[in-house]
Amino acid sequence: TQLLEQSPQFLSIQEGENLTVYCNSSSVFSSLQWYRQEPGEGPVLLVTVVTGGEVKKLKRLTFQFGDARKDSSLHITAAQPGDTGLYLCAGLSIQGAQKLVFGQGTRLTINP
């Protein structure tokens, strides 16, 4: 079974600070996605990374896929209260049927 471990599980910081969330696995994934989920809503896709070592930027968010395609990170610069939410990484399995495996999530709170 392919597992994705996210750290930290909870993070509360002040507006304007920078932060990094990690997503790690012992398994290789063909691609990895990051989602944000707000209370009472379903996850919303932020980005998909496909190539080992790939870096994608989405305004103040920077996503990186590890060279070995086993891990990923999400870095937020100058966090804002609107960034508050549950951040989920999800890896597409490389073995057998194409299945999206989710991490347990990082609950981020940005305090004004």
Next chain:
Amino acid sequence: EAGVAQSPRYKIIEKRQSVAFWCNPISGHATLYWYQQILGQGPKLLIQFQNNGVVDDSQLPKDRFSAERLKGVDSTLKIQPAKLEDSAVYLCASSLVPFTNSGANVLTFGAGSRLTVL
């Protein structure tokens, strides 16, 4: 375009009762997924449909859970009888095509149906 519609949004039942959830995917999306999200955890895939056929139901507790997608559009997920550990949010998602290694797929989730089993 309209999003993925789910109902009911909330349901409270007692253990051993039954419950059904309904999902209407985005028009034209051939692939439909049901996920279970227990509080504090990430979503876990229960079943995946391609049109009206089942692609993956390996993590569906088939002794109590069932799902169907008649005519390849709407889908229902049923739990009978419910257990306390079934308390969770049941998320429906759809995508235009199944996942491929290109990573180009976009999975669109509904708002979910929150089930509380007492």
